[in-house]
Amino acid sequence: xxxxxxxxxxxxxxxxxxxxxxxxxxxxxxxxxxxxxxxxxxxxxxxxxxxxxxxxxxxxxxxxxxxxxxxxxxxxxxxxxxxxxxxxxxxxxxxxxxxxxxxxxxxxxxxxxxxxxxxxxxxxxxxxxxxxxxxxxxxxxxxxxxxxxxxxxxxxxxxxxxxxxxxxxxxxxxxxxxxxxxxxxxxxxxxxxxxxxxxxxxxxxxxxxxxxxxxxxxxxxxxxxxxxxxxxxxxxxxxxxxxxxxxxxxxxxxxxxxxxxxxxxxxxxxxxxxxxxxxxxxxxxxxxxxxxxxxxxxxxxxxxxxxxxxxxxxxxxxxxxxxxxxxxxxxxxxxxxxxxxxxxxxxxxxxxxxxxxxxxxxxxx
Numbered sequence: 001x002x003x004x005x006x007x008x009x010x011x012x013x014x015x016x017x018x019x020x021x022x023x024x025x026x027x028x029x030x031x032x033x034x035x036x037x038x039x040x041x042x043x044x045x046x047x048x049x050x051x052x053x054x055x056x057x058x059x060x061x062x063x064x065x066x067x068x069x070x071x072x073x074x075x076x077x078x079x080x081x082x083x084x085x086x087x088x089x090x091x092x093x094x095x096x097x098x099x100x101x102x103x104x105x106x107x108x109x110x111x112x113x114x115x116x117x118x119x120x121x122x123x124x125x126x127x128x129x130x131x132x133x134x135x136x137x138x139x140x141x142x143x144x145x146x147x148x149x150x151x152x153x154x155x156x157x158x159x160x161x162x163x164x165x166x167x168x169x170x171x172x173x174x175x176x177x178x179x180x181x182x183x184x185x186x187x188x189x190x191x192x193x194x195x196x197x198x199x200x201x202x203x204x205x206x207x208x209x210x211x212x213x214x215x216x217x218x219x220x221x222x223x224x225x226x227x228x229x230x231x232x233x234x235x236x237x238x239x240x241x242x243x244x245x246x247x248x249x250x251x252x253x254x255x256x257x258x259x260x261x262x263x264x265x266x267x268x269x270x271x272x273x274x275x276x277x278x279x280x281x282x283x284x285x286x287x288x289x290x291x292x293x294x295x296x297x298x299x300x301x302x303x304x305x306x307x308x309x310x311x312x313x314x315x316x317x318x319x320x321x322x323x324x325x326x327x328x329x330x331x332x333x334x335x336x337x338x339x340x341x342x343x344x345x346x347x348x349x350x351x352x353x354x355x356x357x358x359x360x361x362x363x364x365x
Contacts, residue, residue: 012064014278014285015268016060016064016271018292019056019271019292020295021287021288021289021291021295022267022288023053023057023295024057024291024292024294024295024298027053027056027057027133028302028336028337028340029053029333031132031306031336032333032336033046033333034050035325035326035329036322037319039252042322044245044248044249046329048245048256048259052257055209055257055260056267057299058140058206058209058210058213059209059210059268060213061140061143061210062210062211062213062214063213063216063217065150065213065214066154066213066214066218069151072147072148078145083360084360085137085296088296088297088300088360088361088362088364089124089127089134089137089300090124091361091362092131092300093131093134095304096130096131096303097119097120097130100119100123100130106311108179108180108181109129109180110180110184111192113188114188125196126192128178128195133299134299134303135195135199135202136199136202136299138199139202139206142200143210154214154218160211160215162211163208166207167208169204169207169208170209170258170261171255171258174253175201175202175205175255176198176201177254178194178195182194183195208261209257209261223268223272224269224272225269226265227273228269230269233265234262234266236262237262240259241259244258244259294344294345296360296364297363298337298344300363301363305335305340306332309335310332351363
């Protein structure tokens with residue numbers, strides 16, 4: 001055996017692992033900690049603060065993809081993504097699909113009336129209807145398919161030269177949004193195409209974050225620059241956030257990702273700089289490591305608890321007292337996070353008792 005042909009194994013960096021734990025907390029916060037009546041300034045502020053965690057998730061995906069690209073083999077890469085991303089996505093979609101078919105009005109299913117098998121195909125290929133956050137999966141699949149091309153551009157020293165253009169696209173092409181009520185005057189196929197357009201627009205919008213993650217993975221020494229310029233980055237983030245709130249409140253134009261670009265790199269700089277201190281604080285590091293390991297599973301199932309919480313407690317949700325609204329939102333965050341983690345933990349242990357070799361294939365954990 002020729003030892004010089006064996007590629008050294010790269011371990012997942014602790015600060016990136018911690019980053020994953022914090023990123024999933026922001027994802028859950030974005031779906032639970034927003035409060036205030038629609039179109040009010042309070043609602044716009046909470047949206048700006050808590051929404052947009054997808055940017056962090058996309059950034060980490062790009063970082064880890066490049067970090068592990070030394071062993072890239074296209075067929076094997078896609079096979080692993082099928083097992084560890086797409087299969088658990090399909091399995092954890094089952095509760096949402098059942099609710100779409102059994103309580104279509106309550107669950108706001110825009111495809112109600114079509115053949116159930118056809119509906120199921122529409123749900124899984126768009127990801128937005130049956131489990132709102134999982135529109136991310138059809139979008140990230142595009143990155144999986146394009147993985148060989150991204151590495152080709154990187155090795156030709158082209159990819160990172162495109163970053164200014166990609167960042168400009170993120171700034172001037174908002175991700176947008178879509179709700180079932182907005183498409184009900186369209187035909188079924190037009191509705192479906194709107195949902196496809198939504199995740200494809202997301203792919204274009206978030207491409208800069210994915211490539212930015214790859215850039216800092218390839219040039220890890222530049223992460224120190226982010227910490228050294230942290231005050232400038234923080235000030236720019238605050239300015240952009242204030243501008244986002246104003247534009248959203250005044251003109252109802254939503255981006256939500258621009259300020260998160262600054263948050264993304266600011267957090268990376270801090271986590272790398274304090275990596276040794278975080279590792280030395282065993283309890284904190286273990287908690288964040290636990291969240292990181294459960295992050296994909298949390299992403300897959302937390303929306304079901306958000307829906308249940310809002311539906312069963314809708315009659316007691318406060319709407320006139322900001323302090324009460326904040327407390328209620330905080331309670332929702334804690335309950336959703338706890339029940340999601342508990343469900344994943346119990347399910348993982350149950351699958352292990354059934355001798356499942358890879359529980360990630362079922363629930364993402």
